[in-house]
Amino acid sequence: MTRKMAAIPIHAATALLAFAVAHPATAGEVTAPSAFFAQPPGSDYFLADYTAYEAYLKRLASQSDRMKLVDIGKTSEGRTQWMAIVSSPANLAKLEYYRDIARRLAKAEGLTGDQAHALAAEGKAIVWIDAGLHANETVTSQGQIQVLYRMLTQTDAETRRMLDDTIILFAHDNPDGMEFVSDWYMRNVDPKKREFGTLPRLFQKYAGHDNNRDSFMAQLAETENINRQMFRVWYPQIIYNQHQTGPAGMVVFVPPFRDPFNFHYDPIVMTELDELGSAMHSRLIEEGKAGSGMRSAAAYSTWHNGMVRSVSYFHNSIGLLTEIIGGPTPATIPLIPSTQLARGDEPLPVAPQAWHLQQSLDYQWTLNRAVIDYASRNRERLLFNIYRMGANSIARGSEDSWTITPATVAALQAAPALKESSVDEYGRPRTGPKRVDPALYGTIAHAPDKRDPRGYILSADQPDMPTTIAFLNALIKNGVDVERATASFAVAGKTYPAGSFIVKTAQAYRPHILDMFEPQDHPHDLEYPGGPPKAPYDITGYTLAFQMGVKFDRILDGFDGPFDPVPDLLAPPPGHVVGQGTAGWLISHRTNNGFILTNRLLKAGIRPAWLTDPVALGTEPASAGAVWIPASSRAAAIVTQATRELGIDAFAQASTPAGPQIALKPVRIGLVDRYGGLISSGWTRWILEHFEFPYALVFPKRLDAGRLRRNFDVLVFTDGAIPAPTGSPWKTDRSAPPPKPETIPAQDRPLLGVITEAKTVPAVKHFVEDGGAVVAVGGSTRLAELIGAHLAPALSQDKGAKALDTKQFYIPGSLLQARIDNREPLAYGLPDHVDVFFDKDQSFTPAASATGVHKVGWFDGPTPLRSGWAIGQERLVGTIALAEVDLGKGKLFVLSPEVTQRAQSYATFKLFFNGLLFGGAQAPAPVPAP
Missing domain, CATH: 3.40.630.10 (Zn peptidases)
Incomplete structure (x- = not known):
């Protein structure tokens, strides 16, 4: 005889083990x-x-x-x-x-x-x-x-x-x-x-x-x-x-x-x-x-x-x-x-x-x-x-320690060769690799300023604390111990407020901590000396703190303070309604969670707006894009709940702000997908749902049918959605061709079809010219070329027809720093520089006769690499990474870096979110169906 008991779920590391226990059996x-x-x-x-x-x-x-x-x-x-x-x-x-x-x-x-x-x-x-x-x-x-x-x-x-x-x-x-x-x-x-x-x-x-x-x-x-x-x-x-x-x-x-x-x-x-x-x-x-x-x-x-x-x-x-x-x-x-x-x-x-x-x-x-x-x-x-x-x-996190990387080795190799006899101890000609003075090991490889950190401090005055909490939770989910300050404290001459977070490296999972905070320095890995790069198995640069735009200080010496361990996953510290004004509220554009509030307001029939003139909120510097919410009883309930739940502040205003505004409205978003599923589209679904954007999936047959303004204000083409010919400057689409309709169930046949230059592109171009907006990400920025957006691929040869040789230019999944014009609505809420994920993507130069091209983000130096591996990165200098292009009555938003990469790149989500809401705001009223 045996009996069975129901299994009890385990939902925390500290929970007691619970089992479906049975009597022993042979x-x-x-x-x-x-x-x-x-x-x-x-x-x-x-x-x-x-x-x-x-x-x-x-x-x-x-x-x-x-x-x-x-x-x-x-x-x-x-x-x-x-x-x-x-x-x-x-x-x-x-x-x-x-x-x-x-x-x-x-x-x-x-x-x-x-x-x-x-x-x-x-x-x-x-x-x-x-x-x-x-x-x-x-x-x-x-x-x-x-x-x-x-x-x-x-x-x-x-x-x-x-x-x-x-x-x-x-x-x-x-x-x-x-x-x-x-x-x-x-x-x-x-x-x-x-x-x-x-x-x-x-x-x-x-x-x-x-x-x-x-x-x-x-x-x-x-x-x-x-x-x-x-x-x-x-x-x-x-x-x-x-x-x-x-x-x-x-x-x-x-x-x-x-x-x-x-x-x-x-x-x-x-x-x-x-x-x-x-x-x-x-x-x-x-x-x-x-x-x-x-x-x-x-x-x-x-x-x-x-x-x-x-x-x-x-x-x-x-x-x-x-x-x-x-x-x-x-x-x-x-x-x-x-x-x-x-x-x-x-x-x-x-x-x-x-x-x-x-x-x-x-x-x-x-x-x-x-x-x-x-x-x-x-x-x-x-x-x-x-x-x-x-x-x-x-031990390594408790004392001075160093990590030797390719950059360290390159610095040693750049030093003068050791002066020694031209023959070895046996009288044979000395051969082999270059030797340098061993004393340089201490001054170069173990330079005091190149030490590994003893820890990281994430001050409580983060520009986007809810995103910082999401970053810390990613660490906690991986077993990293995080501490929180119960009072203000000072380290290395800087004072930090209570509520700041501390991640010390003197813990067992130190390797994971360093990998999440420090830039990856991938080796210059070639097929053979002087040959092409050997493709990495996956991406080479992914520093999570950079991807999420978290602000932190690297602390090189031992430190302590009034710190308590964080016992489990964190929630954002509750926000507040600040002030007593009754005309409405302003919220910052700097927090990703602000878009959740905006979407809840739009869903409730409330119409917030963006202020185009810079406004200072609380202690943050003045910037454009603050969100204005006119007062109403419905708005008050939503704002009050959202500030507590989402960790954002709302600043009550005594009067309606002066100056121009961009009025927002509910946006009908079409997210392009295909039969078989597009992974980048799948991750984007996760982002849209997490930040409460409504959307519908759109497949090639619907695009080809045209009259897209009936149903959509904004179309989103994620990385890989637009196919490209082999050898072109654009990533090649490697998806399998769709099956024959008769081989699959009837309910799946509407998903069939492929995006083509002959049929799909004209329909998309008409959609934009008729007042729609298109957000194109990564390789799908090829649309700029296909629909005549006056942007030419900068990383190409033969007048844009052919890709550069990988020995000339190769960036396989790395983080680069881009300069941002945050006066442009597409970049509202961003700092003046941001780390972007770039994986064999393209950048642009405007055509000589270009009109309606607004440069939003570009590479302003010869070494934009922040984390990963780059060959020929100097070719990016001055080229455009992010742009808004006016086409007819509509807009094309060109987001060449993968701003939604695997739902990790929180620092650049705002570019995507702004494109969705700004694109919809600029569109005329929906065309009624006949």
Whole structure:
């Protein structure tokens, strides 16, 4: 007899563990997958969906004494995200005890080495193994079903040892995606007709594939749930994030990874990662499973902090990624001759052959076992080393320390060569790299002003405190300890008010802190000396404090003050209604949350306006764009609630402000998307919903139909929405062509179509000339050229027809500083310089006969790079990054930097928001439908 209890959700790091606990059962009582699902997972032409997976997890939890089930939160679509904890019954009975050991060792606070050794001897290795992050990578979810069953039922000595030594957290990263993708694949009754094709929408509600770029930001519900378990509840020493597909002609990519690695994290992470990766390869080869590759077999590096497996490095955990072939539809491993010669990065080549899903699941089982076995055999060492890395971070944050970056090396290389004999000690001509005086190490590499900070102070007088709170919450979601000042204090001769925030680096997650505050200095990575740049795996510059426009001071010496720890996620400090005037209120244009208030007023039928003359509010300097809200009882209720909730101040006025105003009105926004889903459009949906902008999705067929002013005031084309020919100065659209209508369900056919120069562009041009506004972001600023906006691409050759060679100009996802004219409505609320995200984007020069072009943002110096990597950045000098262009009765807003990048670049959101509201304000009244 067994019984089942409902799982209780965990929603805070300090919550007690709660489980769906069952009476112990023998292995024979555990239901096999083949007896539960409609077909055995791993069968050709079959995928289990999340509904069935969830039911199976509950069945297992009710039957096995080796597993307990935890609700870790809700998904973006409202499903429960489950995590199965697997270990021996004795360990499961003491989970809280072992979790506390893992926490104490990972935080490394107040422990001596001897105490840490004692805890490591008692503790259990914690291993995170997930599945399904990218839902179209179906091997991982289907494989997890088999892995769970086998770990719960096998009784061999190795399995018992693994269960005794480890606690394994089997999580599912994207329940919504598993349900959607599985059901999409299974839609055809005839198994032989089942295929994926192109999915009609993103497999994660907002981010699709970019749900694996959200880790340091943790905006998505699923990411926040995952991060809470990894960095605030369980502190695993190993984080295994499973993916597909493998390199062509191989079966699976397994670490080690290629360079570069990030300079902030502890090198122990890298050496342990290489060990574990090698153990995984070895186990595959021992079992005769050929076709694993490493390093040069794929492009994966360990630089970027945004991925599930890479964010772990900044938290002293071993982060793994594997990429395996396979799927429910049988496939073939092709014959690629270059993969058939054994080498260090591909020790056992695989022969070309037919390939079935169960074969991939067998490999997945071996890889999971290898990881758990490594954790078992190295249990004490893993536990102690996560302490050692945390203690190293605390020590480095407590004393003078330096991070050597490519800029440091370049400064040393620029020094004169060491004067020494032309021959070595054996009389041979001296060769090899340049040598410099070792004394320069102290004066250049360890220059006092180049020290790493002991901490960062974020003063309470931030220009946009709610955004600063969002930044601090991103740190807290990643387990960083934040403090708040209870009284004013002074550091380094500067006084800070009470309510200021402090982030000290003397804590275990110091690498993550530095990576969020300090500029990334990516190596000058070339295919060969003098050759073209080697493309990074992802972006190279992403400093979150820069992206969010947070103001902070770097403190180089030790400091303290009246600081209290922040216990959990923060809410913005309540704002206030300031003054007694009865005519209305003014609010600052400097806060992003001010747009939420504006949208609530517009929704209620209240018409705020922007003042075009500079106005000073409170202690902030005078600037244009203050929002005027005429008094009414409805407005008073909205303003009073919003100031408290959103952390913004409203300044009551005795009379209506003098001077010109831009009257706002409700704006009908059309956000362009396409069949299959455009990731940049998905992130923009998240932003629009978060800041309460109403919108409707618009697909190519609707654009092509014309008469767009009937339904829209503003159209938004995000990065990638406008295709471009290969070799042009514009980013090339890599989306798959849409499927034939007859191959997809009828409800998805309106999403079909492609944007074309022949049909779509004329319709969009007519929309603008008829009084509409277009906001074009990133690569979609190609519209400026297509609709005749008198702006020419500056980063091009052959009269704008061809892209620059990458050896001449190459900026792959970096942060640049742009000069801003904040007297222009498009830039209201911005400072005079702002950091913008630039990823192989374009900049512009006005045509000789240009009219109606308002230059809003441009690059005013030869070195605009703030964080990342840039080749030929001097070519940007004087070129236009942001512009407003008058066309007929309407406007085109050209936002070449990706101002909404992955919903991270809060510092530039105002450019997007201003374009939406200003574009609508300038439009004439809506044209009534006939």
